[in-house]
Amino acid sequence: MSTKKWFVLAGFLVVLALAFAACATPTPVEIIKTVIVTEEVMVEGTPVVKEVVKEVVITATPAPVEPTADPNAPKEGGQGDVFRAAILEDLTTLNYWSAYGPINSSMWNYVVEGTYHPIAYGIGYHRWDYAPAIADGMPTDLEQEGDFWVSTVKIRKDGMWSDGNPVTAHDWAWTADVALKLNLQGNWSGYDPNYLDHIEAVDDNTAKLYYHTKPGLAIHQYGVLGKPWMSKAFWGPMVDPLVERMVTESEGLDKESDAYTALVTEITQQLETLDATGEPSAGAWVFGQWEAGAYIENVRHENYFDYMRQVTEYANGGFKQVSGDYTYTSGDTSQVELEYTEGPWFDKTIFSIYSSDAAVLALDAGEVGFVITPNGLSEGQVAQLEPNPNVSIVTNVANGFRYLSFNFNRPALAEKALRQAIACVVDKEFLTQSVLQGAAIPVNTIVPESNAYWYNPEVPLFCEGMTTQERMVESVRILKEAGYTWDTEPAWNDARGGSVDYGVGLKGPDGQYIPEFTLLAPTAGYDPLRATTGVYIEQWMQQLGMPVKAQLINFNRILELRASGDWDMYILGWGLGVEPSYACDFLQRDSGWNFGAYNSEEFETLCNAYKAETDRDKAREIAMDFQEVLAEDLPYLYLFTTPLYDAWDNTQVMFPFTEVADGIGGGAYGLQEYVLSVQ
C-alpha cells in the first residue's frame, strides 16, 4: 500500500476513534444484591403474605466517574465570582424608556435590565407575597382630599443610585410626570392617566399619589405602586426638554387628531433613542458591558439598599423582611416555612447568548450554570440532561392557559347549553394525560391553580371524572334539556367495542339546523399541543352531531381573523400576571380584548366592583365570584397550561427555593438576586 493510502486509512481510523470516544457508553455490569421482598406463600393451604430474603441480580450501567463531589452530599451556598447564565436572544436596547414601552418589550431586556430600576412595592418570586421594595411600610389607605383620592407612601432613606445620588420621592414623581405627559404606552401605561393625576414629592422620603378617579387594586397596588422609577438626575436634562415641547405643542390639539398622534410619535421616538450610557442603577445589579450578539455583563451594585435582606415566609401567609435597620412584618408569624437571604451572591452575572440547543449543551458541559428560557426546556432537552448528575432539574407550572374561545356573534354559539355540552364532552384529563402524554396540565378557571391566593377551586365543572360514555350521555342530556334535537341522535355503541355512533343533523331550540363552524388552531409546527387539541375537540363535537371543522392555520392569520370578527371558534393562549383583573380586560363588554363579544350583566357588575375595590381580601371574594360566573357561562373553555422545566449546574449554583410560578427562568429571570454559588 502506498504512503498516501496509509494516510487515508489512518485518517479514517482517527475519525472512527473520535466517534467512538464521543459516543461510547460504560459497559453494563452485573451486581448481586440481597433484598427483602413480600411474597404470597401457601401455608397449610392458605395464602399468606410473608417477607422473604432473596438474592437478585441487577444489571446496571455505572455512571461516568466525575471529578465532582457527591451530588447527594449537602451543599452550601455562598459568595461567588461570576454567575454564568445562558440567554437565547440579545438585548434590543439599553434605553429603559424604550424597553418598557410596547414596541421593544422583549423579555430579554427585562432579564438583564429589570433589576436596575427601583419600585415602591414588589411581588415575591416564591409565594407572590406583596411587600414593600423601596417603600417604608405599606401605603396609607386611599382618602378623599378635595377632588382627589390620595394615598401616601413613605420611602426608605437608604436607597442609593449607583452614581451616588439618593433614591428619592422626586425620582418617582418625575417618572410619573413624564409617563403621563408623554402619554407613554406599553408597560408604562401602568401610570394610568385615566386614574392617576400626579405624584407629589412632599419631601425626599414622602410621596403622595393623587388620583382623579378612585382606583382599585389593579390600578393602585398592582399598578402605580409597582411601576419603575427612573433617575431624575440622569434623565432629567435629556427628557425635560421633550416634555416641555410636548406640553407646549400639544396645547389645543385634539387627542384624537392626526397632529397629536404625529407629535406623540415623534417625541416618543426621540425619548426611546436617547443614549442610556452611564445610566445609574438602584437595584441589585449595575450594567457592566454589552458585546452585541455575544454577552452582557451585570456587576453587583455596591450600595444596593436591600443587600443581604433576610426574608422569612410563614406557613399561614405571614411574611417578614429584615434589611439593615429596616424591618417589615405582615400576617401570622408563628410558624416559619422558609428563610432565605437576598444577595446578590455573585460579583458579576454574565449572560451569554446561545441558541436553544447549544445552551443546553453548554449547561451539560458546565460552561454555564443556568439556562434562562421563557417557556422552559423542552422534554427532549430534559431527557438529554437527566443522566448528568451535575445537573438538577425542576418542574414548575406556567401561569397561563390555552383556551377555546366562542364567538357570541354567531347565534348558535351564543347558546349557553351548546357551550356547556362542548365543555362536557371535552375530556381534558384524557387529552392531557393520554393524548398529550403529560405535556399539559388541565385548567378549569381563568386563574390557574398555581396562583393560589386568587384561584377558586370551587368553580362549577362539567362532567368532571366521567367516562367517555357518561360524557356523551350527559352532553346529549344538556342539549336535549335546552331543546336541541337530532335527525339521528348520538348513541353509545357497545357492539363496536364501546364507541360513539356520531349524531347527525343537530337542530337548535328554534328547529333550525346548526350551521357549520370552523375551529381555528395554530399549526402543529407552531404549537403541536394546540393543533392536536383542535383536532380532538373537532371529533368530540362531531360526535354530538355538531358540524364543525378544525382548521390548523398560521398563528398570525388566526390573530388577523380574530381582529376582523370573521371566526367561530379559535384556540389561543394567554400568559398572565398575578392579580386577576386581566379577566375583566379579556371579557368585559367594552374591552378591546373581548373579541368574542361576551356580554353578561352579572360579570359586568362583578368586574366593576372588583376594579373599584382597594382591599385585597374583598377583591379576592369578588374574583372568586367572577370565576364562577365565567366557568358557568364559558365564554372561554379553559383547556390546559404547561409544565415548565428549569435546569442548573448543581456544582456551580444553587437556589434558596425552586417553586416559582412560571418557572425560575421564565417567571423569575433566573433568580439573579438570590442565586448562590456552591461552596
Next chain:
Amino acid sequence: MGKYILKRLVQIVITLFIFQTLLFVVLTAMPGDVTNRMFGNPDIPPEAIEQAKERLGLNDPILVQYARWWRNFATGDLGVSFSEYPKPVIDIIVERVPRTLTLFLTATLIQFTVGFTSGRVLAWQRGGLVEYGSTLVGVLLFTVFTPWFGLMMIFIFGARLRWLPLGKFLDPRIWSAAKIPGLADSASKGNFVFNRMLLTASIILILWLAILVLTRKLNSFQRRRILWGGTAGLLAVAGIVWALSGVGHLAWDIIVHMILPVITVTLVGYGGTMLLTRQTMLDTLREDYIQTARAKGVPEVMVRNKHAARNALLPVLTNLIIGIPFTLSGGIITETIFSWPGMGRTLLNATAAEDVPLIMGVFSFIGILSLLAHLVADLTYAFLDPRIRYA
C-alpha cells in the same frame, strides 16, 4: 467591453427593481405584522398596539409603505428596524456583516481550495478505492442534514471531547476583562477585532496575489518556493503585528471559536465543490488536447494541473464567485446552531418577527452584491479564457 459593462449595469438596476418589488409584495402578503407579538401580553391593550402600528407606519396604505421603502433605499437610510426598534437597519447590517464575512469567507475559501484540489486529484485517479471512498463521502456531506450535522459536531468536539468551544464567537471570560485603548466603553470590541482581522486578511490576499502575478515568468520550482516562502512570511508578519497589538489574544479567541463552524461549513460545502470539479475534470480529460499533450510526452502532473485543471476551473470559479455574496446571508442554520450573531441569525429573527425593513435591508444588500457578482463572474470568464469576448 465598456459598452457591455454599461448594458449589464442597466440590466442590474432593472433586475434589482423587480427583485425589491417582488420581495416587498411577498413580505407584505404574509399574515400579521410585527405587532402580533404584543398580543400575548395583557398589559398592552389593543389601543396601545394600534398606536404602535401607527408609529411604525403599518396602518399606511401598502403603496405608501412601498414608496417609503424606495425613498429610504434611495437615500441609503433603509429605515428603522421594527424588531430591534429603534435601531436603524443600516447600523444592524454594519454591525453583523464583519462577523458573517469573517466566518463564511474563511469557510468558503477553504472549502473551495480543498474541494478543487481533491476533485482534481480524484478525477485523475479514477477507478481507485480512494476515488470511490471520497465520492461516497462527498455525496454524504453534500446531502447531510445540516442542523443535525452541526449539532453532532458541537456534541462530539464541544460537549464530549471538549476540544473546542460550544458556540458563540468569543469567550466572555476573556473579553469581559479586556480593555482596548481608545475604544469607547459602549463600542463593540468584537467588531473592532473583526474589522481588523478582515483588513489583515485582505492585505495578505492582495500581497499574495501580487506575488502570484510577479512570479508568473519564473519556472515552476522557483515559483513554488517563492510562493510558499512568501505565504509563510506574510503570515509570520501578520502574526507578529497581532501579537504586538495588545488584542492578539482576542483575535486568537475568535479564531478558536471559528474552528468548529468553519469545519462544519467546509465539510458541508466541500462535497459540492469536489464533485463539481471532479465532473468537469472528467469532461476535460476526454478532450483532444489532453490526448495531444500526453502524446507529446508532457509529464502527467503538468497535463493534470496545467492543461486539464485550468480548463476545469471555469465552472467551479463561477460557482465560487456567485456564491460569495450569499455568504452574507450567512447560512441561517449554521449561525443559529453555532450561536454566531451574524446576518443569517438576523435574517431569521427578522423574518420570525415580520420586521419588514430589516428583511428588505438584508436582502437588498445580498441582492446588489449577487448581481454584481454575476457581472464579475462574466468578466472573470473573459480574463481566464481568452476565447471569450464580449461585444
